[in-house]
Amino acid sequence: MTVAIVEGRALSGQQKKDLLNRLARVEGQLRGIQKLVALADAPADCDAVAQQMAAARKALDRSFVQLLTASIVNQTGNAADLDAAKESAAHLAALLDKFA
Secondary structure (H helix, E strand, C coil): CCCCCCCCCCCCHHHHHHHHHHHHHHHHHHHHHHHHHHHCCCHHHHHHHHHHHHHHHHHHHHHHHHHHHHHHHHHHHCCCCHHHHHHHHHHHHHHHHHHC
């Protein structure tokens, strides 16, 4: 699936492209896990599934960090003034606290 990338204030076009590429890799990992589950036969197969699930979770966590890092850089860097930058940073810190 190709998605048109719109330049915005939250993330640059390149940051969006990088994040979308990372998410596509996670999506591929999840498809691979689904196949492993479907084909699981022996108890050792569950070990492989668990390992791949942990890797996918870690990759998704890394995507989350990448999203927030890029947002912090863009939103605070493009703020109209210091107060707007502080407000943006506080909002992103709240997201980190809520979802991390």
